[in-house]
Amino acid sequence: MRATMSHTIIGIIFSSFLLLYQVTAFSSSPQQWNACVTTRHSNLQSVLSFRLYSQTEDESTRTQWTHDDINWVLSPPPDTPFFEKVKLKAAATAIRTELLLKDEPVPPILCPKGGKAELEGFRDGKKIAKFGFTTSRGPSAPPIDETIEELYGVSSSIFGKSIGAIIYMFVEPEYRGLGIGSLALEAIAAIQTVQGVDYTVLVADDDGTGKLIKWYEDSGYMQAPKLQDLFGSSGGEFGRTLIRPTSVRSDIFAVCQIKWW
Numbered sequence: 001m002r003a004t005m006s007h008t009i010i011g012i013i014f015s016s017f018l019l020l021y022q023v024t025a026f027s028s029s030p031q032q033w034n035a036c037v038t039t040r041h042s043n044l045q046s047v048l049s050f051r052l053y054s055q056t057e058d059e060s061t062r063t064q065w066t067h068d069d070i071n072w073v074l075s076p077p078p079d080t081p082f083f084e085k086v087k088l089k090a091a092a093t094a095i096r097t098e099l100l101l102k103d104e105p106v107p108p109i110l111c112p113k114g115g116k117a118e119l120e121g122f123r124d125g126k127k128i129a130k131f132g133f134t135t136s137r138g139p140s141a142p143p144i145d146e147t148i149e150e151l152y153g154v155s156s157s158i159f160g161k162s163i164g165a166i167i168y169m170f171v172e173p174e175y176r177g178l179g180i181g182s183l184a185l186e187a188i189a190a191i192q193t194v195q196g197v198d199y200t201v202l203v204a205d206d207d208g209t210g211k212l213i214k215w216y217e218d219s220g221y222m223q224a225p226k227l228q229d230l231f232g233s234s235g236g237e238f239g240r241t242l243i244r245p246t247s248v249r250s251d252i253f254a255v256c257q258i259k260w261w
Contacts, residue, residue: 064179067256070129071122072187074260076112077132088112092261108253109194110260111135116167119187119258121180129171131184137162137196143226147243148199151222164197164246183256185219190252197246203231205239213240220244 076088092110099106111117115136121129140160148154148161166188171180192200201224206212213223221242228234231241249255 065183067183067187069123069178070180070183072256072258073120073122074109074111074191074258075118075120076114076261077116077118080112080114088261109191109258111191111195112261117191119184119191121171121184123175128175129180129184131169131188132167133188133192133200134165134167135191135195136164138164141230143230144199144201147224147226150226151224151243152245161198162196164192164195164200166200166202181215182219186248186252187256187258189246190248190256191258192246193248199243200246201227201231201241201243203233203239203241213242216242 076085080088095110096106112135115134117133117135119131119133120127121131140156140163144163145156145160148156154161166185169181169184189200202216202221204212204216217223221244224241224243227241227243228236233239233241
């Protein structure tokens with residue numbers, strides 16, 4: 001009787017919070033997980049216009065970490081109101097519980113609605129890094145399609161390519177040089193891949209030293225001059241615009257565990 005009542009209550013909670021989300025079907029294959037909210041933005045520039053700050057150092061001087069060394073947490077963006085965060089946390093708990101009671105697989109990623117999220121990195125309970133990015137499929141535009149064709153030889157369909165963005169990256173100074181930034185790029189790519197994002201764009205500002213730009217290029221990004229105006233950095237005022245195909249290794253969720261909300 002108690003178990004039945006508990007299941008009923010949880011079902012009611014789950015149903016009420018499910019109205020907050022658009023969750024698609026789950027799959028047992030890591031390549032086919034598609035359980036995130038996809039909220040389209042009508043204004044590309046409002047989604048992808050940003051300034052990215054980051055710092056790097058010579059990573060060859062320190063032992064490089066792996067995903068096993070970090071606890072990743074996917075959270076709503078920092079400006080989310082407190083009570084909205086409470087509702088999201090309750091919704092996440094209800095969704096997990098409902099799936100467990102039904103003996104159905106829990107997706108490795110579920111994004112909060114709103115089109116943006118923050119990936120936090122923890123070590124022994126201490127937050128050591130944070131990364132902001134978009135989680136929805138931003139619409140394409142002619143400069144984007146032209147850039148993709150020039151850089152990658154890929155012609156866009158009539159619908160164009162969907163674009164995601166990295167808004168900011170920050171690692172606490174004492175934890176820099178451990179490869180955390182590279183691991184974060186991999187985790188973000190995994191999340192955006194689940195969301196159906198084709199390419200990721202960012203604007204990197206390294207005060208003209210060229211070190212940060214090279215770091216991103218070593219990570220697979222390519223400079224995209226035609227996108228400077230589109231992403232609010234005309235003439236490189238706020239940094240260089242770079243782009244990279246959004247793709248990940250097939251076993252990414254086996255090696256990179258991300259707790260959502």
